[in-house]
Amino acid sequence: MVALKSSERIALKIDKSLVRTFPLFEKMDDADTEALLGHSTSRRVPIGDAVFEQGAAATHFFLLLHGRLKVTQVTEDGQQIIVRVVHPGDLFGFAKALMRSDYPGTATAVAESIALSWPTELWPQFVDKNPRLAVTAMQTIGQRLEEAHARIREMSTQEVERRVAHAVLRLAKHAGRKEGAAVRIDFPISRQDIAEMTGTTLHTVSRIMSAWEAKGLVEGGRQKLTVKDIDGLSALAETVKG
Amino acid sequence: MVALKSSERIALKIDKSLVRTFPLFEKMDDADTEALLGHSTSRRVPIGDAVFEQGAAATHFFLLLHGRLKVTQVTEDGQQIIVRVVHPGDLFGFAKALMRSDYPGTATAVAESIALSWPTELWPQFVDKNPRLAVTAMQTIGQRLEEAHARIREMSTQEVERRVAHAVLRLAKHAGRKEGAAVRIDFPISRQDIAEMTGTTLHTVSRIMSAWEAKGLVEGGRQKLTVKDIDGLSALAETVKG
DNA sequence: CGCTGTATTGACAACGTTCAACGGTTGTGG
C-alpha cells in the first residue's frame, strides 16, 4: 500500500514537470495541477493504435504528452480525410465540451505516443476550479474553427501545389526538428497522409514533391520528409498565381 | 418622459414575443428575457449593408431577428468565399466569446434584416445569469466546427455537382418556403453566391443548374431559386460516384 | 526470401476553369 502510494507520487512528479512545459499549465499552481493530474490516467499508445474511434461514446477527454496523433474522419462512401494533427501539449477528444455525446473522428497514433485522459464528467469541475481552463478551451476551439475556415478558403481558391506547400510548412512549424539549415518532420508521414490533409491524391502529391526535390526545396523518402529551403517553399505557398 | 418609457415597453414586448419563438430563448423566464433585451439595441439592415466588417474591432455580438445575412471572408489575393449564411434566430459575431478581438469575416444583408446587438463586455454577465446561454453558445460553436469539417470533407472528396446539390439542399432546409410540392429559397441568391459557397465558379454553377432545370429538378431565374424535386436532388447529392 | 505497404512515373481522360460573347432584367437618371 505504502509502496504503491510512493510510486504514484513519483509518477505524478514526472507528469507535473512534463506538463508544466505546456502553455495550458504553466500558470497553474502546484496544488491545482496535482489535483488535475490526480484524476488522470496516463496511457501509452503504440503506432497505429487508436485512442478513440469515430462514433464511439465520448467517455474521456485527453492531453497529448508525447508523440503524434492524426485525427481522421471517414465519409459514408469510405473515403478518409485527416482533420488535424495532434501535437504534444494539445487537448483533444473534446466532444463533450461541445455538447456532443460521441467522438466526431478517430485519433490514431502515427508515432509512439503518451496521452493523459480524464473522464468527461470531470470537465465541469475542472472548469470550475480553474477558469483559465475554460478560457483556453474556448480559445482552442476558436482557433480550430479558424483553421477549418482557412482550410476551406485554401481549398476553394488555391491550386493543389500551394495547398501542399502550406500543409508541409505547417507540419515543419509544429513538428519540425532542425537539422542544420534544414527542418525534418519529426514523425513518419506518407504521401497518402499529405494527400488526405490537402484533399488530393497521393499521385499528385508524389509528382509535386518529386518536382520540389528536383528544385532542391525538400528531400523525401519512405515516410520521411525534410524541408531544405523553407523560404523557397514559403514563396511557393504565397505566390499569387499568374 | 412618460411617453418614451411607454413606447420602450411596447418595443420590448414586441421583441420578447418574437424572440420567444427561438430555441435559445424558449425556456428563459420573462424576467431574464427582459433583462437581456433591455441591454440590447435593435438595428435595421438594408440589403447590401454590412453589420460588421472583416478585421474590425469586435465591439458587439448579435442575434438575427429577421432577414438573412451572408458571412464572407476575403483572401489576401482578393478572392471571396461565403463562410456561412445566417438565418433568423442565429447568434453571430461571436468573436469575443472565442477570445478574438476582431471579426474574422464580414456580415452582409442579402435581404432586408433586423438584428439585435449587445456590447461584447456584457457577454460574461449574460453567461453568468443564464448558464443555458453558455451551453447554447458552446453547442453553436461545436455545430459550426462540424459544419466546417463537413464542408472540408465534401470539398476533398466530392465533385462539384454534388457539392452544389448539398449546398442547395441546405439552403432549402434552412431558408425554404413551401410552394405546393416545391420549395423556394426565401431570399435573393445569385449563381455567384452559390459558387462562393461551394468553391467553384459561377460558370460551372450556371451550367449545372441549367442541366438540373432541363431535368425538372429546379427552377431558376434572376436571384431566384426553387427546388421542384427535393428527392431527385437528394439522390444526386448522395449518389456514390461510379 | 518473398510479401506487403509505400513511392515513382507515364499515358490518358475528364472535370472544371478560363476566355469570350451575348441576351435579358432591373433600376436609374435624364
Add this chain to the structure above:
DNA sequence: CCACAACCGTTGAACGTTGTCAATACAGCG
C-alpha cells in the same frame, strides 16, 4: 417615360490541372 448602364445569367470553345488507370520499383518485415 424611355434610354442606358449595371448586373446577372447563359452558353460555346479551348485549355489545363488533376484524377484515374496501370505498371514498376523499392524498402522493411516476418
